[in-house]
Amino acid sequence: MVKEDFEITDAPKIIVAIDGYSSSGKSTMARELAKRVGYIYIDSGAMYRAVTLFALRHSLFKADGKVDTDKLLPLLPNLNVSFQASASQDGVQHTLLNGEDVEKEIRTMEVSNHVSPIAEIPEVRHRMVELQQRFGQEKGVVMDGRDIGTTVFPHAELKIFVTAGLHERARRRWRELQHKGLDIRFEEVLENLGKRDRIDTTRKVSPLKKADDAITLANDAITHEEQMEWLIKLFQDTVEKIENGSRD
Ligand code: CDP
Numbered sequence: 001m002v003k004e005d006f007e008i009t010d011a012p013k014i015i016v017a018i019d020g021y022s023s024s025g026k027s028t029m030a031r032e033l034a035k036r037v038g039y040i041y042i043d044s045g046a047m048y049r050a051v052t053l054f055a056l057r058h059s060l061f062k063a064d065g066k067v068d069t070d071k072l073l074p075l076l077p078n079l080n081v082s083f084q085a086s087a088s089q090d091g092v093q094h095t096l097l098n099g100e101d102v103e104k105e106i107r108t109m110e111v112s113n114h115v116s117p118i119a120e121i122p123e124v125r126h127r128m129v130e131l132q133q134r135f136g137q138e139k140g141v142v143m144d145g146r147d148i149g150t151t152v153f154p155h156a157e158l159k160i161f162v163t164a165g166l167h168e169r170a171r172r173r174w175r176e177l178q179h180k181g182l183d184i185r186f187e188e189v190l191e192n193l194g195k196r197d198r199i200d201t202t203r204k205v206s207p208l209k210k211a212d213d214a215i216t217l218a219n220d221a222i223t224h225e226e227q228m229e230w231l232i233k234l235f236q237d238t239v240e241k242i243e244n245g246s247r248d
Helices: 026-037 044-057 069-078 109-119 122-135 148-152 166-179 186-202 224-247
Strands: 015-020 040-043 081-085 093-097 141-145 158-163 215-218
Touching (some): 026 040, 026 141, 026 158, 040 044, 044 081, 044 109, 069 122, 109 122, 109 186, 122 141, 148 158, 166 186
C-alpha cells in the first residue's frame, strides 16, 4: 500500500531515472511521480525534440534526410533548452528553446519524424547530457528518456525501464494526437514509432537499453492507477531504505 502520510520534506532526495520505448507512458508516469513527491520533472526527449526543431528551422536537414552536422555542430554550444511551468496554468511543463516556448511545435509529427537522426549525433548527445546532469545536481529529480539510467545518471537510486508492445504504444500516441486535434493516420504513427525504436536501439552512442539495475515495468495490461501505485510504493521503499542505511 502507498503510505498517504509519507513525509517527503526531510527524506533524502534521490534521482529517479525512467527509460523506455516511445509512447510507453513513461513521461506521464514521471510527471505524476514528480508532482506527487515534490521533485523536478525533466522530459529529456523534449530536449532532443527542441534541437530537432532548431535544425528544421535552420534547414539543417539534407535532401537525403541526413543532418548537416558541419552547420549544426558549431551552433551547439549556444543552444540552450530549459523548462518552465506553463503560463496558462494548464499544469503542463513547457519546453524553452533559447528562451522561446516551443512546447507545441516540438510535439508535431514533423519533429517526431526527424528527431532520431538528431539524437544519434554524439556531439548533440554530449551537449544534452551535460544540461541534463546539471538539472540533477541537487538530486530531487525525475527524468525520463532513453539513456537516463545508463548514461546520464548511472548512479540513480531508482531506475525503471518501461515497455509495452508496439501496437499498444502506437494506439496510445495516436489517441493523444487526436485529442490534441491533429488529424493523423494510425499507420503513420505506427510506422514512426517502429522506425524510432529501430534507430534508438541500434545507434552507436547511448542506445536505448535497460540498465542492469533497472526494474522493468511492462504496462500493456495494467491501469494507470495500478501503475502509479506501484511506482509511488517503489519510490517510498527506495527512499526509506536509503534513510535507514544512512542512520546505521
Ligand atoms: O515521447 P516519445 O516517446 O515519442 O519520445 P520522446 O521521449 O519525446 O523522445 C523523442 C526522441 O528523442 C526519441 O525517439 C529518441 O530518438 C530521442 N531521445 C534520446 O535519444 N535520448 C533520450 N534520453 C530521450 C529521447
